[in-house]
Amino acid sequence: MTRYILLIASLVLACNLSAQSDEANGAVATELSATYECENSEISNFQGFTKSAEFNCVDYDFWVDSWYTFTPTETKMYAIEIESLNSNNQNVRIGIFTGTPGNLTSQTGCATRYYSAVLNSGQTYYINARGASETTQYRMCVYPFPDSPDNNDTANAEEILESTIDMCENSVVGYTANASTSGESYCTNSNPDVWYTFTPTESAEYTFSASLVNGAAPLSISLYNGTPGFLNPLSEEFPSQTNQCEDIVLGDLEANETYYINVTSALSSQAIYFDLCVYKSPAPPSNDDCTNPIALNVGQSFEDSFIVATNTSATINPGNSNFPSCGTLDFSTRGRDIWFTVVVPESGSFTIETRVEPDETNLYDTAIETYTGSCGTDTLEPYYYNLPPPNTTTAYCNDQFVIGGNQFAGILFTDKTPGETVIVRVWGWSQQFGKFRIAAYDSSTLSTDEVESNELEVYPNPIKNEVNISYSNIIDEVVIYDIRGKEVLKNKVNNNYINLNTNSLESGLYIIKVKSEDNVHTYKIVKN
Secondary structure, three states, X not given: OXXXXXXXXXXXXXXXXXXXXXXXXXXXXOOOOOOOOOOXXXXXXXXXXXXXXXXXXXXXXXXXXXXXXXXXXXXXXXXXXXXXXXXXXXXXXXXXXXXXXXXXXXXXXXXXXXXXEEEOOOOOEEEEEEEOOOOOOEEEEEEEOOOOOOOOOHHHOEEOOOXXXXXXOOOEEEEXXXXXXXXXXXXXXXXXXXXXXXXXXOOEEEEEEEEEEEOOOOEEEEEEEEEOOEEEEOOOOOOOOOOOOEOEEEEEEOXXXXXXXXXXXXXXXXXXXXXXXXXXXXXXXXXXXXXXXXXXXXXXXXXXXXXXXXXXXXXXXXXXXXXOOOOOOOHHHHOOEEEEEEEOOOOOOEEEEEEEOOOOOOOOOEEEEEEEEOOOOOOEEEOOEEOOOOOOXXXXXXXXXXXXXXXXXXXXXXXXXXXXXXXXXXXXXXXXXXXXXXXXXXXXXXXXXXXXXOOEEEEOOOEOOEEXXXXXXXXXXXXXXXXXXXXXXXXXXXXXXXXXXXXXXXXXXXXXXXXXXXXXXXXXXXXX
């Protein structure tokens, strides 16, 4: 998506919006792009256009359209795609027709954004670009699928060299577009696949990772030893870390032995290009074991206290703890847990929360379990928290986020014993591993600014149905957060005084942030 944005920005700056026709009769010929980079895109909108009779799809009553033609000079596979530039992609569609204006036959139906097929040399195809409104901007392009890849079978497998985990400096860009099915893939007997070889210089566990460069079909990697025609997939039997047919696959490899790597994808209307990288798996993290946890310092918010952690290469330590009581999908065979500790603050209230690390592409979800006591299957004691309403029970394991707006796990503790040490276990959902952010924080300790009473007043406190705020300077905005740090009320002001209705707030402790041009002040209030 980023490459499209950069391409679009440069094209928009360089030229005016391209011409197109309101009807099929008189449709404008579009220029073929050489690759999926769509260097000859049509970039335009639907200003002044109407809906054509050929666009007769149900539930698209108020849409509009425009027309192009494409006449290939070679008979081969082509892709035609459209993308919105100023709104959701659900606001654009594309229709492909054969025939002549007044007698066109649809090849695509109503809900397509991508289309690929073998198009015949010299035949004119009509492209109907469709938008939800006149202001919808779009990018449309036509490009050929690449020729069949050279590494289409094991006999012509391409060599890949070892990279480092953070750089992938020796990665290769490959494609399954126009590849055939080799018949030797462990993952598929029907989808296109390509082959690589890798010869490690030392015996170790290696990680093979494939990521999409273009297209949207899922990728699968599988690893083999042996020779072409007599390949054996590496065993998935526990305790092997190998789990075949994922986009990241691990393998315990022997030095100087040649291994075969198969990459396959589902068929797609877009050309599937991918980046393949292999690197030596890193050593287990320092907090891989319950006996060596990382201490989390309790801050005032997630943002000011998080650390970046990883469970890559983490292992199960069944002698130190039982298996978790939630989020246990495949944990018993390939779970990857790491450990932390938290000391309960004086308030007795705190949150443990995990969030996504922005540059991580493999770890999508985490689970958390909390204990007191000491490491061991008989000595770790569950450390309970109250499940949020409407639940009325307790738990000590969490695999669903209950604090705020992402899928990573988080737990809020209240009325706990200050000074108590809590042991925290974190792992990736369903064998996932990678980097993530974790923090322990107590939002009830957000500092209250020491400002003179004649400058800023927040009253009454405690509050019931309303709160008054007055300030010597112009107030720009007032935001109220609950004890979990979640925004519950927000109001733009542009005045020295505001009266806020707080009927919607439940009883409890809240933090008010008063924002003005000169400063941001925080206040703790209690709702009775």
